[in-house]
Amino acid sequence: ISMNKEEKISKIMKLVTKRSSVDEDKLDTFKEVLESLNDNVLNKFVAGIVFAEKPFKSKKKIWRIE
DSSP, X not given: OOOOHHHHHHHHHHHXXXXXXXXXXXXXXXXXXXXXXXXXXHHHHHHXXXXXXXXXXXXXOOOOOO
């Protein structure tokens, strides 16, 4: 099941809010940046989060968000 843009942004924001100690203003700015991304870039960002949260079993590949 594919998610629409709003669902992807919502999931990212929940993860960032849970894992981050930044204030509301910075979170709002981050959400605005996510909303400005085109679908292709947003999909790559979501894929990066998936790799960071659930890395491949291979120890050679390490993905993380910086």
